[in-house]
Amino acid sequence: MNILQALFFPPEQPGGVSSMIPYIQERFNKLGWPMELFSLPKRVRGKGHEELLFQTFDVSEFAGNPIIDKYLQTFRDYIWWTKLRMGKSYDLIHAHHPIPALVMKQLYPDTPLVMTIHSSYERELILNAKISEGGQEHRFLTSLYGELEAKCDRILTVSNSFLHYMSPYLQQPQAVAVIPNGFDEKRFKPISHENEVIQFITVCRLVPAKGLDVLLHACAELKRRGHAFVLHIIGDGPIRTELEQLAISLDLYDEIIFYGYMLHPEEFMPFFDIFVLPSRAEAFGSVFAEAALCWLALVGTDVGGISEQIDDGVNGLLVPPENAAALCDALETLVTDPTYRYNLARAAWNKAKKAYSLSRVISQLKQVYSEFQAASPTKE
Structure with a gap:
């Protein structure tokens, strides 16, 4: 055939x-x-x-x-x-x-x-x-x-x-x-590592639908609460300049790295700790499954296919869309509790291997x- x-x-x-x-x-x-x-x-x-x-x-x-x-x-x-x-x-x-x-x-x-x-x-x-x-x-x-x-x-x-x-x-x-x-599991190779400073990563096209403005406001609040972190943003798109300017205005210049487009981000993801993407809509959200197969803790919004992938509190954390305060709280929970973060990541990996x-x-x-x-x- x-x-x-x-x-x-x-x-x-x-x-x-x-x-x-x-x-x-x-x-x-x-x-x-x-x-x-x-x-x-x-x-x-x-x-x-x-x-x-x-x-x-x-x-x-x-x-x-x-x-x-x-x-x-x-x-x-x-x-x-x-x-x-x-x-x-x-x-x-x-x-x-x-x-x-x-x-x-x-x-x-x-x-x-x-x-x-x-x-x-x-x-x-x-x-x-x-x-x-x-x-x-x-x-x-x-x-x-x-x-x-x-x-x-x-x-x-x-x-x-x-x-x-x-x-x-x-x-x-x-x-x-x-x-x-x-997804082909052979593409994803989790790596055992210890980051002295927590490393966030997000991978998406830089457009308003992905909610990265909400993420930056959540990160600004997390910094005000005294938590150290680095946010790695992989992807490009029409609002990149706008997001870079927002990062500067929120005093996040030293905490954020914009990488632009990357062909195989799954080769990069295993070195980080938490995958976060506060999308305003997602039919499926493939990148969450990919991050789970890299053994990352997941934080996403309770919309579309994301909420079918993440069982809140079991294999990741879900927050309402457009809610920077709730997103900050979720990130703070994972930053301050490495054992919980590890358990969520392991559960996400187990579900992704079976379901996706x-x-x-x-x-x-x-x-x-x-x-x-x-x-x-x-x-x-």
């Missing part, structure tokens, strides 16, 4: 999908299930002019909106690139973004299509102040859920909380299966793919 994993971003890009799909490909190839990856290079811009076919809504009502027009142009570019580069057919296509999913079904209507919806693009854009809730862009993006439901042969998502979020936009949400992300193993994902995907194995054989 020849399978295509259709991505939007190239697999070397940061993020949960990119950190998982190449390892899924490797495992399936070893099992004798040929699998290839396909994505749109960043350099492809403004090439496509093909007609876009939507079944469940009239796309013309959104014409002239610059954000939607840019999205639709990317859709056309993906069609152009697929026609140019796809030289064979497949028994099944598994897409990981709405654009490749809808493009593949438009170009290969007879090929079974599985779609994993990994995150809510519209919610992230709202939190990042790019679009307004209820506005034209929001309505367009949420319309895509119904379009995907109409055209995909199977829809998957990564957490129960995100399935709940999507449900109002679907006709049959009960048909959606939840397969949480999984790549082997579990492979088994679940094999079951999904096998439902379509009776499809016609691949034609070269």
Whole structure:
């Protein structure tokens, strides 16, 4: 059974999908299930002019909106690139973004299509102040859920909380299966170490949705309470300068290191003590599972997939979003109690190994793919 994993971003890009799909490909190839990856290079811009076919809504009502027009142009570019580069057919296509999913079904209507919806693009854009809730862009993006439901042969998502979020936009949400992300344990190598000063680490794209402004205010309060620490921020994004200026204004210049983008942060994480990320929304939050596999204590917000990964007080600490005081209290608890911190980290590692193993994902995907194995054989 020849399978295509259709991505939007190239697999070397940061993020949960990119950190998982190449390892899924490797495992399936070893099992004798040929699998290839396909994505749109960043350099492809403004090439496509093909007609876009939507079944469940009239796309013309959104014409002239610059954000939607840019999205639709990317859709056309993906069609152009697929026609140019796809030289064979497949028994099944598994897409990981709405654009490749809808493009593949438009170009290969007879090929079974599985779609994993990994995150809510519209919610992230709202939190990042790019679009307004209820506005034209929001309505367009949420319309895509119904379009995907109409055209995909199977829809998957990564957490129960995100399935709940999507449900109002679907006709049959009960048909959606939840397969949480999984990670190759061989990538993660916990290291025994003793840091004289507690080391915090966070890994994310530097955008408002990740709540790093809340983290900096929590750290400023922690410093006022007399605790020594260093916060390591791995990632880049449009608000980096703003965050650096906020750190200076909060008198945190000596406590924070901004690293910028790093391709394999999991190689760096085991040397730290506490992973913290006060996101305002997360469909899954892959970086929490990755930090747990590095044997770090976890602190996150009680939102989305984070609250499904962290059992508060058992394998990490959960705090309300937008609450710097509560976040400071949680960090202070772990800073002042190394035994508790170690026990939380160990429990997080145990849960991540069991619940978020790549082997579990492979088994679940094999079951999904096998439902379509009776499809016609691949034609070269």
